[in-house]
Amino acid sequence: xxxxxxxxxxxxxxxxxxxxxxxxxxxxxxxxxxxxxxxxxxxxxxxxxxxxxxxxxxxxxxxxxxxxxxxxxxxxxxxxxxxxxxxxxxxxxxxxxxxxxxxxxxxxxxxxxxxxxxxxxx
Amino acid sequence: xxxxxxxxxxxxxxxxxxxxxxxxxxxxxxxxxxxxxxxxxxxxxxxxxxxxxxxxxxxxxxxxxxxxxxxxxxxxxxxxxxxxxxxxxxxxxxxxxxxxxxxxxxxxxxxxxxxxxxxxxxxxxxxxxxxxxxxxxxxxxxxxxxxxxxxxxxxxxxxxxxxxxxxxxxxxxxxxxxxxxxxxxxxxxxxxxxxxxxxxxxxxxxxxxxxxxxxxxxxxxxxxxxxxxxxxxxxxxxxxxxxxxxxxxxxxxxxxxxxxxxxxxxxxxxxxxxxxxxxxxxxxxxxxxxxxxxxxxxxxxxxxxxxxxxxxxxxxxxxxxxxxxxxxxxxxxxxxxxxxxxxxxxxxxxxxxxxxxxxxxxxxxxxxxxxxxxxxxxxxxxxxxxxxxxxxxxxxxxxxxxxx
Numbered sequence: 001x002x003x004x005x006x007x008x009x010x011x012x013x014x015x016x017x018x019x020x021x022x023x024x025x026x027x028x029x030x031x032x033x034x035x036x037x038x039x040x041x042x043x044x045x046x047x048x049x050x051x052x053x054x055x056x057x058x059x060x061x062x063x064x065x066x067x068x069x070x071x072x073x074x075x076x077x078x079x080x081x082x083x084x085x086x087x088x089x090x091x092x093x094x095x096x097x098x099x100x101x102x103x104x105x106x107x108x109x110x111x112x113x114x115x116x117x118x119x120x121x122x
Numbered sequence: 123x124x125x126x127x128x129x130x131x132x133x134x135x136x137x138x139x140x141x142x143x144x145x146x147x148x149x150x151x152x153x154x155x156x157x158x159x160x161x162x163x164x165x166x167x168x169x170x171x172x173x174x175x176x177x178x179x180x181x182x183x184x185x186x187x188x189x190x191x192x193x194x195x196x197x198x199x200x201x202x203x204x205x206x207x208x209x210x211x212x213x214x215x216x217x218x219x220x221x222x223x224x225x226x227x228x229x230x231x232x233x234x235x236x237x238x239x240x241x242x243x244x245x246x247x248x249x250x251x252x253x254x255x256x257x258x259x260x261x262x263x264x265x266x267x268x269x270x271x272x273x274x275x276x277x278x279x280x281x282x283x284x285x286x287x288x289x290x291x292x293x294x295x296x297x298x299x300x301x302x303x304x305x306x307x308x309x310x311x312x313x314x315x316x317x318x319x320x321x322x323x324x325x326x327x328x329x330x331x332x333x334x335x336x337x338x339x340x341x342x343x344x345x346x347x348x349x350x351x352x353x354x355x356x357x358x359x360x361x362x363x364x365x366x367x368x369x370x371x372x373x374x375x376x377x378x379x380x381x382x383x384x385x386x387x388x389x390x391x392x393x394x395x396x397x398x399x400x401x402x403x404x405x406x407x408x409x410x411x412x413x414x415x416x417x418x419x420x421x422x423x424x425x426x427x428x429x430x431x432x433x434x435x436x437x438x439x440x441x442x443x444x445x446x447x448x449x450x451x452x453x454x455x456x457x458x459x460x461x462x463x464x465x466x467x468x469x470x471x472x473x474x475x476x477x478x479x480x481x482x483x484x485x486x487x488x489x490x491x492x493x494x495x496x497x498x499x500x501x502x503x504x505x506x507x508x509x510x511x512x513x514x515x516x517x518x519x520x521x522x523x524x525x526x
Binding site: 017018056057058060 | 445446447448449450453454457466467475485486487490522523524525526
């Protein structure tokens with residue numbers, strides 16, 4: 001069902017957890033489908049690059065792996081670059097997600113975009 | 123223990139028993155005759171089926187002529203419901219109503235069959251259950267109308283192990299039938315019950331009953347329908363005269379032989395009533411230990427289903443864990459060599475959580491976080507201890523990831 005890469009990111013995610021005093025937070029998901037996720041970001045104010053990023057995900061293996069992947073893809077990028085990450089980028093980077101799990105990749109990009117939309121630097 | 127398999131999904135399927143396989147082998151190799159052929163190897167195959175049929179009849183306390191072998195329990199459920207309705211409808215006057223009563227917690231083989239018939243204009247009542255997963259007899263009685271043709275209620279639930287009061291329902295239907303112009307027939311899917319509960323059809327008061335071979339240490343691909351004599355039922359698979367002209371197709375001889383042997387072993391001399399009960403007690407004790415330890419060690423865990431042991435099978439436990447999702451639990455356990463199940467939507471094609479848990483009043487998130495553990499005759503104390511340890515670690519790890 002899942003390839004090795006998905007299982008790897010599910011079993012040993014690198015970016016899970018919470019950032020204390022994050023600059024921005026993004027959320028996505030609903031209890032009906034079972035996936036709920038929050039993404040925390042620290043932004044370098046001068047360069048508007050993502051300095052640090054973490055996730056908390058209540059969800060299936062694909063949702064956890066996709067959360068980890070979007071953090072990996074976006075860390076070090078500027079917000080302008082990060083907002084362009086698509087669910088296909090996440091899915092491709094994980095190898096192949098089963099068709100029923102593509103919505104997990106959509107969910108994590110939604111959360112990241114939600115966060116970026118919430119960014120209003122002083 | 124990591125590389126060894128700890129199988130805790132006996133409600134999904136059971137391993138084929140070694141003695142059952144031995145009995146099947148000749149019919150997969152040398153005794154390959156078609157049971158409909160009248161020469162020697164044909165007769166041998168036909169006799170083997172007769173013997174299996176006789177074992178099943180003994181187990182159910184019925185006649186051999188009341189046993190129909192099928193390709194699966196799902197087929198048996200379909201044959202029971204569709205076969206009966208097909209026949210009754212032919213006898214009805216134009217515009218006359220057809221009514222089936224079933225429950226919200228049936229196996230999909232019954233539930234989806236009823237939903238399909240509903241689209242064809244047949245009226246279906248889906249009885250609710252309480253938070254304990256049990257139907258209310260008064261609800262059932264109130265739903266029976268003059269046009270009611272069939273009541274189909276499962277004996278024991280596959281997700282929770284909850285037992286329905288089949289004997290009481292049987293008695294109720296008998297009572298109602300006394301004053302009813304046309305009869306209400308009573309079908310039960312007894313697939314999960316067979317290993318544990320009395321399946322005597324007279325005692326239960328059922329007219330139709332479904333069994334599966336692979337849930338009782340027999341082979342996959344064989345099911346059985348008990349059909350009380352003189353109950354009008356039309357075949358769904360038409361063709362030859364096999365299975366009393368009710369299910370055409372050359373018989374799965376080895377499979378049927380396997381089912382006969384598997385049934386025989388449930389009540390074999392080595393499994394006398396006393397010994398059988400004590401074996402069941404051992405499994406129940408292991409299940410109870412598992413439940414007690416999980417509830418103590420894993421904070422934010424709950425047991426789904428009734429408290430009273432007489433209301434549930436001795437081998438199933440269904441939990442919900444706050445802040446985790448079922449598929450993630452299953453895959454984490456799998457990585458440590460443990461096989462179990464979940465009612466989470468994430469393992470289903472429909473992305474809808476377990477209809478059984480939802481019917482019992484669980485929230486979507488409680489159903490998504492559910493875990494079903496089902497024990498069987500090979501389960502050991504060592505396996506249970508290993509499971510408890512791995513589960514505790516798994517829930518802790520996943521909660522760190524979910525932050526809940």
